[in-house]
Amino acid sequence: MSAENKTYHRFDVARRIEHLLLIISFTTLGVTGLIQKYALSSISVTLVSVLGGIETVRIIHRIAATLFILEGVYHFIHLGYLLYVQRKQATMMPGIKDGKDAVQSFLYNLGFAKEAPKMPRYNFTEKMEYLAMLWGFIAMGLTGFMLWNPIATTRILPGEFIPAAKVAHGLEAVLAVLAIILWHFYNVHIKHWNWAMIRGTMTRHQMKEEHGEELEAIDSGKTDVEVDPQTYKKRMAIFMPLSIVFAVALVAGVIYFITFEETAITTIQPVYADVEVFVPRTPTPLPTLPPTPTLNPVAANTWDGSIGAVFAEKCGLCHGSNGGLSLSSYGDVFAGGTNGAVLVPGDPEASKLFTIAAPDGSHPGVFSEDEWDRVRVWIINGAQK
16 A cells, blocks of 8 residues: 555544435535525425425425434533543644735645645634634524514514524525535535545545644644543543433433423414305396495504505514514504604604515514505504504
8 A cells, every 4th residue: 555545543433424414414404404595496395295295395395303402412421521521622723824824825826836735634614614613503593482482482582583583594595505505515525535534534635635734743643641440430421420410411401492482383284175166157136236435544544444454464473462562453563662652643764564564664663564554554644553
C-alpha cells in the first residue's frame, strides 16, 4: 500500500450509526415538510398521494421529528462523556485559527496564496456545518413545538406567534435543505467522495488536504493522552448517575412534547351526504316579483351590517376569544387589549386596528382595498353598531 493510500481512523461505529440516523430523520423531515409548505405544487400533490394522504404525511413528519430530537439527546449526553470523562478537546468549536484558515483557503483558491492552510481535526467548513445544525435544531424545535401545540402556545404568547412560527419553520427548512444540497454534498460527495462516515477511515491524501495539521500531529506521534483506569472510574462514578438523570429528564421532555396536545394532529372525519349535482333552473313565474330593496349604504356600513364580518374573516384566527386582543365582538373591539385602545371613533389614523391592517402592510391579516376603505368610513362615521 502506497503512503497516499494509507488510511487513518476517524469515526467509530457509534458515530457512523448516529450519522446514518441523522440522514434518515433529516431527509424524511425535509421531504414531508417541503411538500406541506409547497402543497399546491404538482410534485407535492403526487408525493402526498403516494405517502397515503396529508394526515399520513403529518404523522411521518412528527415521527421523524421525534427521532431527530432523540438524536439530539444522545449527542448531548455523548458530548458530556467526551468532554468530562475522556477530557477530549472541543474540536468542533471554532476559533481564531479557523478564521485565518478560511481567509487563506479563499486566497489559495483564487491563486493569491502559495499554500493551502493546514487544518485541524475538523476544518472551518465542518465547524460551520455543525453550528448550523445546532442552530437549526434549536430553531426548528421551538417553532415545531408552537405548530405542534398551538393552543398551549397561545396560552402563553399572542396568537401572532403561530403564523410567525410557521413562516420561520418553513424558511429554516428551505435553508437547511439548500445548505445540505449545495454545501455538504459538494464538499463530501462531489469534490471527492468522502468515505469517513461510511467506512470510518480517511486516506492520507484527504487528510493532507482537509486535516493537514492533525496529520502532522499523528506523524509526529502526538496523540490524545489516555485516561488512566483509576481516574476513568472516578469520573464515570460521577458522570453515569448525572447522565442517567439528564437522559431520563430529556426523554420525558420529548414524550411530553409529542403528547401534550392531541388536537394538533386530530382531524374531523368528512361528512358524506347525497347532494344533487345538477339541479335544472325552473322558469321564472310571471309576473315577476318586485326587485329586492337595496340596503342603505350607511346602514350596511355598521358592525352588524358588514364590518363585523370583515373582522371575523381577516382577524378572527389570531384575535378570537382565547386570550390577548379580541376582535370577535363589537364590545371587544372597544375594550382593546393589554396595550390599550385600538379603536378611536371618528379618527381612522389614530386607530391601530385600521393602520396595522393596511393593504400594503406586513401584518399577517390585512384588509383588501375595498375592506380598508369601508372600515375607514365606518370609523369616520363614529364606528356604529
